[in-house]
Amino acid sequence: MRAFILRKLRLKKPTVAVDSSASPSPDIQQLPRAALPRDIPISQKQCDLFEKLSTEIRLLIYEAVLTDPDRPLHFLHVTPLRGRPKKLGHWRCEESDSPYLMWQHSCFGLWDKGSTRVIRHASHTNSDLLSLLLACRLIYEEAVQVLYSGNYFSFRGLQGLPSFRALVAPSSWHMLRYVHISTAFFTPMKDCSENRATFPLDRYLNWEDGCRMLVSLTELRLLRIEMMIWDLFGYYDRSGGTVEEQALVFILSALKPVRARTFQVELNLEVPSSVLNALGDVSFELLRTEKLHDRRTFPT
Numbered sequence: 001m002r003a004f005i006l007r008k009l010r011l012k013k014p015t016v017a018v019d020s021s022a023s024p025s026p027d028i029q030q031l032p033r034a035a036l037p038r039d040i041p042i043s044q045k046q047c048d049l050f051e052k053l054s055t056e057i058r059l060l061i062y063e064a065v066l067t068d069p070d071r072p073l074h075f076l077h078v079t080p081l082r083g084r085p086k087k088l089g090h091w092r093c094e095e096s097d098s099p100y101l102m103w104q105h106s107c108f109g110l111w112d113k114g115s116t117r118v119i120r121h122a123s124h125t126n127s128d129l130l131s132l133l134l135a136c137r138l139i140y141e142e143a144v145q146v147l148y149s150g151n152y153f154s155f156r157g158l159q160g161l162p163s164f165r166a167l168v169a170p171s172s173w174h175m176l177r178y179v180h181i182s183t184a185f186f187t188p189m190k191d192c193s194e195n196r197a198t199f200p201l202d203r204y205l206n207w208e209d210g211c212r213m214l215v216s217l218t219e220l221r222l223l224r225i226e227m228m229i230w231d232l233f234g235y236y237d238r239s240g241g242t243v244e245e246q247a248l249v250f251i252l253s254a255l256k257p258v259r260a261r262t263f264q265v266e267l268n269l270e271v272p273s274s275v276l277n278a279l280g281d282v283s284f285e286l287l288r289t290e291k292l293h294d295r296r297t298f299p300t
């Protein structure tokens, strides 16, 4: 988002009108320059927004414009289906009541329309979050924290975190308070350790690094991880087959150092007692997700 803001700021540079019909006379360059105004420049704080409204009122305005407690703010970091990571974009959720897993929302840019598969580019957005922030530096400095700390950020796979973190300022990254991750794993580990392009499957090789990024978010108030774990050979079974316990221990152990005031891990399966014993004390609550998997739109 920082790169996007900088790009917008560059675009907002005033253009200079040039009269091409008249070439400047060399004499003009020798004329004395006009005197600079001697009045004291008007401070930005003399505008009505800062002069007449208290900080509290301004913060309420920023919250109303930049946040929505009922609608997650999805972050899109790759093109749907296959392909290498490309542009990152955002989309305010339009399917909060969907019975399907969060990563399967059409908000992420892939859905079926009759017999046609529709793909929307990640750089498109349905929100106008940046206009207010771009108004002036004072507003940006006051409002940017509201943007990052007041929204419920939704990522499709833990692999979305590095892309997001690379794009925002370090101070903005640490402002995150509400995070949702929707992801999936296949087991057994030895057959599924290779990189896969299909979304939102996370990779065993990168999982611990992603969890360490979550550890760096020390002010989290809510972290919810929605995770489907299937046996590779039982994927088409409704139950997802019998998953490998070693994989479960690996996935859940990496989450143990993560801290959030409310930390929930929602799974499509009941965690066996042997896995719970291997885990020991954990900082999260294990829940069974009620969400459905849309196998028609996402067959693999």
Ligand SMILES: [Zn+2]
Pocket: 074, 092, 093, 094, 095, 096, 105, 106, 107, 108
């Ligand atoms: Zn959505």
